Amino acid sequence: MKFFMPSRVIFTPSSLDYPLGREIYNFFQNEPVEIIKATSRNAARYIPGTTPAEKYANSKRTILITTNTNKKLDICRPSADYQFSLVSNCPGNCEYCYLQTTQGTKPYIKVFVNLEDIFDVIKQHIKQDETITTFEAASLGDPLSLEHITGSIAKTIEFFSGLEKGRLRVVTKFNNVDSLLNLKHNKHTRFRISINTNYVLNNFEHNTGSMDERIEALVKLANADYPIGFLVAPLMVYNNWKKEYYELFEIIKNHLGSDLCQKEITFELIQHRFTAVAKDLILQRFPKTQLDMEEENRSLKWGRFGRFKYVYPKEQAEEIKEYLSSLIQERFPKADIKYFT
Numbered sequence: 194m195k196f197f198m199p200s201r202v203i204f205t206p207s208s209l210d211y212p213l214g215r216e217i218y219n220f221f222q223n224e225p226v227e228i229i230k231a232t233s234r235n236a237a238r239y240i241p242g243t244t245p246a247e248k249y250a251n252s253k254r255t256i257l258i259t260t261n262t263n264k265k266l267d268i269c270r271p272s273a274d275y276q277f278s279l280v281s282n283c284p285g286n287c288e289y290c291y292l293q294t295t296q297g298t299k300p301y302i303k304v305f306v307n308l309e310d311i312f313d314v315i316k317q318h319i320k321q322d323e324t325i326t327t328f329e330a331a332s333l334g335d336p337l338s339l340e341h342i343t344g345s346i347a348k349t350i351e352f353f354s355g356l357e358k359g360r361l362r363v364v365t366k367f368n369n370v371d372s373l374l375n376l377k378h379n380k381h382t383r384f385r386i387s388i389n390t391n392y393v394l395n396n397f398e399h400n401t402g403s404m405d406e407r408i409e410a411l412v413k414l415a416n417a418d419y420p421i422g423f424l425v426a427p428l429m430v431y432n433n434w435k436k437e438y439y440e441l442f443e444i445i446k447n448h449l450g451s452d453l454c455q456k457e458i459t460f461e462l463i464q465h466r467f468t469a470v471a472k473d474l475i476l477q478r479f480p481k482t483q484l485d486m487e488e489e490n491r492s493l494k495w496g497r498f499g500r501f502k503y504v505y506p507k508e509q510a511e512e513i514k515e516y517l518s519s520l521i522q523e524r525f526p527k528a529d530i531k532y533f534t
């Protein structure tokens with residue numbers, strides 16, 4: 194897919210104190226983008242739009258270059274011990290995106306340039322015993338979508354390659370991986386791609402890599418000796434869902450080929466869920482959405498962010514889990530199904 198180019202880039206004053214902030218500033222000098230200097234507090238003012246849909250669309254074409262001052266990392270169960278951010282948000286427009294409710298009415302993209310500070314915080318969170326501590330880089334956004342601008346995943350891979358007891362985990366819907374293939378990584382970074390059926394990709398994911406592009410990117414990473422995996426999410430039940438998930442795993446098997454299918458591959462299975470607040474926002478931003486958000490078809494579950502979420506009823510969730518697990522185990526002998534949630 195074509196590399197993302199924003200319409201406007203806003204630099205906070207402190208971002209230009211860091212080498213990466215200045216590199217990104219120079220990168221945009223020759224690009225057809227509006228460059229603005231403003232504080233984080235004022236950034237949203239520069240994003241045009243009157244309706245929720247316009248504000249959303251313009252925000253997704255805006256990057257704020259800033260610093261990450263977070264000193265305490267959040268837990269990221271079940272995918273990793275902790276999560277940290279090189280970016281937040283992404284240029285994709287997935288209708289179901291779990292970030293819909295966390296980024297305000299103008300969900301612009303943030304890029305954090307104080308990498309050394311971020312790495313120091315990571316080091317401080319590594320457990321002091323003999324066990325491995327894992328860190329997820331993509332729970333608040335998709336850093337690979339911006340790698341051609343930031344180069345920060347490459348630097349983070351190299352940082353983790355030197356950590357004895359820290360491991361990096363990255364998940365993506367983009368195929369921006371060529372700059373990562375010759376890095377020294379020591380197998381300390383596991384890449385997963387987020388995949389789904391054609392129905393989900395075609396109806397609910399926009400401005401992300403196609404299925405073929407994502408799988409081809411993962412094959413390149415596997416051939417560069419990175420540990421790999423798949424995040425199958427959000428799992429949805431609709432007419433023909435069983436047939437389409439069957440086809441999905443056939444496509445993956447054929448793309449990977451028999452050698453890669455024999456590798457240890459992780460799978461993470463996440464069913465579709467939504468909150469009442471998210472439903473409201475999604476309907477404003479995507480008035481014609483076909484997402485199934487009928488509360489009566491779902492069960493209520495208490496979420497760790499202090500809100501009830503709607504998930505599939507227990508028996509249906511069990512059916513999804515059993516069916517997907519069998520599809521995986523039949524095709525990937527060393528599959529490690531990490532969790533279903």
Ligand code: SF4
Nearest residue numbers: 283285286287290366
């Ligand atoms: S790619 Fe991920 S972070 Fe970006 S909009 Fe889609 S779900 Fe959200």
